[in-house]
Every structure is written in structure tokens, then in C-alpha cells.
Amino acid sequence: MKIQNTMTGNKENFQPIHNNRINLFVCGPTVYDDSHIGHARTYIAFDVVARYLKYKGFSVFYLQNITDVDDKIIQRAAETGVSPRSLARKFEQRYLEDMRALGITNVNYYARATENIPEIISQIERLSELGFAYETETGVYFDESRFGDFGKLSHQGAEALEKHRIEPDSTKRNPGDFSLWKKRQDGEEVTWDSPWGKGRPGWHIEDTAITENYFGAQYDIHGGAMDLIFPHHEAEIAQMEAASGKKPLVRYWMHTGFLNVMNEKMAKSLGNFTTIRDMLREYEADAFRxxxxxxxxRSPIDFSEKALEQARKSLERIRQAAKIIEEQLEKAPESSAPEQMDPAVALAKAKFLESMDNDFNTPYALKAVFDLVREVNRRINEKTISQTGLQDASEQLREFGEILGLSFYEVGKRPAEKTDAIADNLIELLIETRQKLREKKEWQLADEIRAKLSELDIVIEDAYEGVGKYTTKGSTIG
RNA sequence: GCCAAGGUGGCGGAGCGGUUACGCGGCUGCCUGCAGAGCAGCUAUACUCCGGUUCAAAUCCGGACCUUGGCUCCA
Structure with a gap:
């Protein structure tokens, strides 16, 4: 297996630290608001990474932090008149709901920053003792000049880091120094006791405290989006490598590309964001996945209605094939002797795994799925596929789906689909009437009903079976 | 300014030294009372520009141009 490592800029052979055990950490959310679909992109990507590693037989401990103490939380809480703690709990809850709705089910543990305060303090104390941290009247800071490797992940030298857009705290020795502990400002209620008086942790320290607590000073994979490379991940490296004296903190740094809208990064600060909740009212979770x-x-992606619609249709193509295969299987008797795997299925599987082994190349893996689908469809039409072949294809599609976290065997549901019993019954009645007209070959009137209903966004599709079923435009409900 | 990621057919998007990517769309056929859906086949002057290396370059090297992001809030 190969993984593109941000640290080296190369694709490297994957070699876990402890044989079969993989420790994976991905930066979690700051819970002050609902998460948007840019977050979803990153978490879906790592969900698939975790799924695939498990599929390959690794034992994966996927850990995520929950930042539940932070400037933005305090600010938002003050604005809305609730306590920072209850605000954080509320949005943490909603975040977890969003993740569940997206089928992101592989995180083993979510660790709250506020439940790791002793570990945070211990790490800062060690840094102070080793001379990597200093105290001022506003807080405790990491002394970047004492850590020679600072900038190695973002490939920037010390000079480049002199530039700054935001005015640094005046008590710091260097603009590049970052906060480990923030001393209590007047009136602040969220504080903990520490050797430096009351205060709260800085932004970066919680992650290394958490990973040290659960993984130790070194671990396998750290993930996050591109925008975290600097300063966040750089700071994590500095803190942990300085405190432990062990290098590297992380073997493989994986960073996801942004989800853009009209070629611009989706961000809360730009106001161009769509929350996961809002998106899921419009689209099926699997279509988004x-x-x-x-x-x-790693590639940037541009979110648009059109792109989502294309994705939805592409997914439907696979589901349609899965459905056809199931139907064919029902028609014929079970075949007893499972001999060799169907060559087309074996080839698809090999290509799929090869693609995933190559830095989780899901687009190329999907090509293998589409190739299989086309091949199987063709052979069904030509009646040249055996019962075992169908069985193999069916099982293989199911496995592909599990690895990618997609359900190829379930009809998609739109969460926001409203059900109205009276309207439903009326439509059914119309359809039944129309069906009778069709049986009498009263085509003109039957077609007229279909056309009129279509104007009302109710689509009837005549087929061998499924009479009496309808869909509303854009939905996938059968 | 520094660092990073990109610029591929009508659209999305792989490939990164030689063979059809794939999907969406379009076209044709099959199916169907018709339409749609579905399936198959076909389709595309495609690789930002200029040099260079090579028998061979989207792919490697050099140089431009453009887009986006990071440079202490960011998934």
C-alpha cells in the first residue's frame, strides 16, 4: 500500500509502527456551529480510509478530538446568551448526528479537549521544564526558535514565517510563537486551575495531549484538511516532538483538498457554506458520498447542483445493475458448486484493490466498478453469464459498497421527502384508473393523465412491474 | 513576497513516458402501444503556452502565464 505523505511530498510504502495495529488521528470539529459540507468531504474521505484499512485486515484505532473549549465557542455563547459548555454540548450532539446521517461510522472514539486537561497541563509543564515554553502575563507560549524543525511540514523556513497577517500578542518573544495556555481574562467563566493560574488551553495543545494519551508520543497516520497544515499541524509536531524528544510524531500526514463553491473555498468566514443538514434535505447522503x-x-472539488446530480445518476447506474443482477439470480436456481471466481469479477476486484492500494484512489476504483457493471450487463443481455458469475458479481458489488460506505443494494431515500397520505391515495387512484384505460388501449386519455401529472412533478414510468408506483421529480424513491 | 495544490474532450474527473480511463451529456440500436426509465454500441480537433530531453511526452526537464489555498480563526 502506498500513501502520499505531506511531510515528504512523496508516495510512500505504508508500514505501520506496530505490525497490524494502526493508530489514526483526524482533527475533529470545534463545536460552536453546525458543520458544513466541506467538513463532510474530509470526514467521508477518512471514513473510507478507515474502512479500507480494516478491510485489509488492520486493526484500526480511529481517534478524533472534539474541540469544546475555544475562543469562538466563548464568543458564540456570549452572543446567544447560553453557557459555553451547553453550546459546545449542543453542537457536539448535532455533529455526531450529522456524521451518522452521512454514514461515517468508523471513528472509534471522540475525545473532548475538556476531558484531557490534566494531560494538557502535563505536556505544557514538560515543555517548560525542557525550555521550549515560557510564561508571560497573558499566557504560556511555545518558543519556536528553540525548535529547529519548525516549518518542516509546510516546507517553510524560519524567515518565511516572519510574515504575519494577524497582529501577534505583544508579550510573545517571536511572532511565530504560539499559545499553549491562555490565562484568564476578566470575567471569563471557562477556566481550569493550572501552575500558571486560572486559564484554558491554547488551540494546538489539546490534540497532542489527546494523541499522547491514547496513542503515545508517536503514531501512524494523522489526517486533516489542507488548511490545517499550517499552523496547526506544524504546532502539533513542535509540541510533541519537543516534549518527547522522539521523531517523527506521525509517520504519514494525509491532507484532503478543499470543497469549493464556484472555485472558492467553502468557509464560515466567507459565508458561502452549506451545512450538512441543509445539504441532506436536498440530496441523499450516498449521492453526496x-x-x-x-x-x-487530495484534489479540490467544486460543489454544485449539477455535480451532485451527475454523481447521483452515476450511483444509480451501479444500483440499477445490482438490481438487475438480483432479479436474474431469483429467476434461476441456486448454483451449488462455487468453482473459480468469474474472471470479470476477479479482474474488477484486482483493479479495485490496486487502485485503493495506490493512495486510496477512489475514482479509479470506481472505474473498476463501472467496468464490471458494463460487462455483467452485456453478458446478461447476451445470456452468456453463468449463475455463479451472477453470484460472484453480486457479492463483489456488495463488498465494494461496504468498503466505500455506499449502499448499492438499497433504493436511495431523500430525507426531506414529505409524505401526505391523502395526496398519496389520490395519486394511486389516478394511476389505477389510468392503468385500466391502458388495458383497454385508451392510449390518448392514458397519455393525457401521464402528461398532466408530469406537469405536477409526478412522474409515472410504465414498466412490466411497478405499476402503481410513481416518483416526484428529482427523487429516487420508487 | 514565501510555501502549497491545480490548469485534461460539452461537463465532472482519472492517468503522469508508448495501449479505450471511467461517469454525465449527445447520437444510434434493443426494449416499449407511445413516452420515459433501463441496457448495449458509438461519439469527442482533450491534455494552458513556449522551449528542451527521447525512437516516443498530458506524462520527464527548463521557462512563462493563469486559478485556488496557506502565511498564526479555518475540515
Missing amino acids: FFVLLAHY
Whole structure:
């Protein structure tokens, strides 16, 4: 397996620290608001990474932090008149709901910053003792000049880091020094006792405190989006490597590309964001996941209605094939002797795994799925596929789906689909009437009803079976 | 200014030294009372520009141009 490592800029052979055990950490959310679909992109990407590593037989401990103490939380809480703690709990809850709705189910543990305060303090104390940290009247800071490797992840030298857009705290020795502990400002209620008086942790320290607590000073994979490379991940490296004296903190740094809108980064500060909740009112979760997996995790992707619609249709193509295969299987008797795997299925599987082994190349893996689908469809039409072949294809599609976290065997549901029993019954009645007209070959009137209903966004599709079923435009409900 | 990621057919998006990517769309056929859906086949002057290396370059090297992001809030 190969993984593109941000640290070296190269694709490297994956070699876990402890044989079969993989420690994976991905930066979690700051819970002061609902998460947007840019977050979703990153978490879906790492959900698939975790799924695939597990599929390969690794034992994966996927850890995520929850930043539940932070400037933005305090600010938002003050604005809305609730306590920072209850605000954080509320949005943490909503975040977890969003993740569940997106099928992101592989995080083993979510660690709150506020539940790791002793570990945070211990790490800062060690840094102070080793001379990497200093105290001022506003807080405790990491002394960047004492850590020679600062900038190695973002490939920047010390000179480049002199530049700054935001005015640094005046008590710091260097503009590049970052906060480990923030001393209490007047009136602040969220504080903990520490050797430096009351205060709260800085932004970066919680992650290394958490990973040290659960993984130790070194671990396998750290993930996050591109924008965290600097300063956040750089700071994590500085803190932990300085405190432990062990290098590297992380073997493989994986960073996801942004989700853009009209070629611009989706960000709360730009106000161009769509929350996961809002998106899921419009689209099926799997359609969004498919959209995400259609591009490599490192590539930027542009979110648009059109792109989502394309993704939805592409996903439907696979589901349609899965459905046809199931139908064919029902028609024929079970075949007893499972001999060799169907060559087309074996080839698809090999290509799929090869693609995933190559830095989780999901678009290329999907190509293998589409190739299989086309091949199987063709052979069904030509009646040249055996029962075992169908069985193999069916099982293989199911496995592909599990690895990618997509359900190829379930009809998609739109969460926001409203059900209205009376309207439903009326439509059914119309359809039944129309069906009778069709049986009498009263085509003109039957077609007229279909056309009129279509104007009302109710689509009837005549087929062998499924009479009496309808869909509303844009939905996938059968 | 420094660092990073990009610029591929009508659209999305792989490939990164030689063979059809794939999907969406379009076209044709099959199916169907018709339409749609579905399936198959076909389709595309495609690789930002200029040099260079090579028998061979989207792919490697050099140089431009453009887009986006990071440079202490960011998934």
C-alpha cells in the first residue's frame, strides 16, 4: 500500500509502527456551529480510509478530538446568551448526528479537549521544564526558535514565517510563537486551575495531549484538511516532538483538498457554506458520498447542483445493475458448486484493490466498478453469464459498497421527502384508473393523465412491474 | 513576497513516458402501444503556452502565464 505523505511530498510504502495495529488521528470539529459540507468531504474521505484499512485486515484505532473549549465557542455563547459548555454540548450532539446521517461510522472514539486537561497541563509543564515554553502575563507560549524543525511540514523556513497577517500578542518573544495556555481574562467563566493560574488551553495543545494519551508520543497516520497544515499541524509536531524528544510524531500526514463553491473555498468566514443538514434535505447522503469519492481525496472539488446530480445518476447506474443482477439470480436456481471466481469479477476486484492500494484512489476504483457493471450487463443481455458469475458479481458489488460506505443494494431515500397520505391515495387512484384505460388501449386519455401529472412533478414510468408506483421529480424513491 | 495544490474532450474527473480511463451529456440500436426509465454500441480537433530531453511526452526537464489555498480563526 502506498500513501502520499505531506511531510515528504512523496508516495510512500505504508508500514505501520506496530505490525497490524494502526493508530489514526483526524482533527475533529470545534463545536460552536453546525458543520458544513466541506467538513463532510474530509470526514467521508477518512471514513473510507478507515474502512479500507480494516478491510485489509488492520486493526484500526480511529481517534478524533472534539474541540469544546475555544475562543469562538466563548464568543458564540456570549452572543446567544447560553453557557459555553451547553453550546459546545449542543453542537457536539448535532455533529455526531450529522456524521451518522452521512454514514461515517468508523471513528472509534471522540475525545473532548475538556476531558484531557490534566494531560494538557502535563505536556505544557514538560515543555517548560525542557525550555521550549515560557510564561508571560497573558499566557504560556511555545518558543519556536528553540525548535529547529519548525516549518518542516509546510516546507517553510524560519524567515518565511516572519510574515504575519494577524497582529501577534505583544508579550510573545517571536511572532511565530504560539499559545499553549491562555490565562484568564476578566470575567471569563471557562477556566481550569493550572501552575500558571486560572486559564484554558491554547488551540494546538489539546490534540497532542489527546494523541499522547491514547496513542503515545508517536503514531501512524494523522489526517486533516489542507488548511490545517499550517499552523496547526506544524504546532502539533513542535509540541510533541519537543516534549518527547522522539521523531517523527506521525509517520504519514494525509491532507484532503478543499470543497469549493464556484472555485472558492467553502468557509464560515466567507459565508458561502452549506451545512450538512441543509445539504441532506436536498440530496441523499450516498449521492453526496459518491460525489466526494468521484475525485481523489487530495484534489479540490467544486460543489454544485449539477455535480451532485451527475454523481447521483452515476450511483444509480451501479444500483440499477445490482438490481438487475438480483432479479436474474431469483429467476434461476441456486448454483451449488462455487468453482473459480468469474474472471470479470476477479479482474474488477484486482483493479479495485490496486487502485485503493495506490493512495486510496477512489475514482479509479470506481472505474473498476463501472467496468464490471458494463460487462455483467452485456453478458446478461447476451445470456452468456453463468449463475455463479451472477453470484460472484453480486457479492463483489456488495463488498465494494461496504468498503466505500455506499449502499448499492438499497433504493436511495431523500430525507426531506414529505409524505401526505391523502395526496398519496389520490395519486394511486389516478394511476389505477389510468392503468385500466391502458388495458383497454385508451392510449390518448392514458397519455393525457401521464402528461398532466408530469406537469405536477409526478412522474409515472410504465414498466412490466411497478405499476402503481410513481416518483416526484428529482427523487429516487420508487 | 514565501510555501502549497491545480490548469485534461460539452461537463465532472482519472492517468503522469508508448495501449479505450471511467461517469454525465449527445447520437444510434434493443426494449416499449407511445413516452420515459433501463441496457448495449458509438461519439469527442482533450491534455494552458513556449522551449528542451527521447525512437516516443498530458506524462520527464527548463521557462512563462493563469486559478485556488496557506502565511498564526479555518475540515
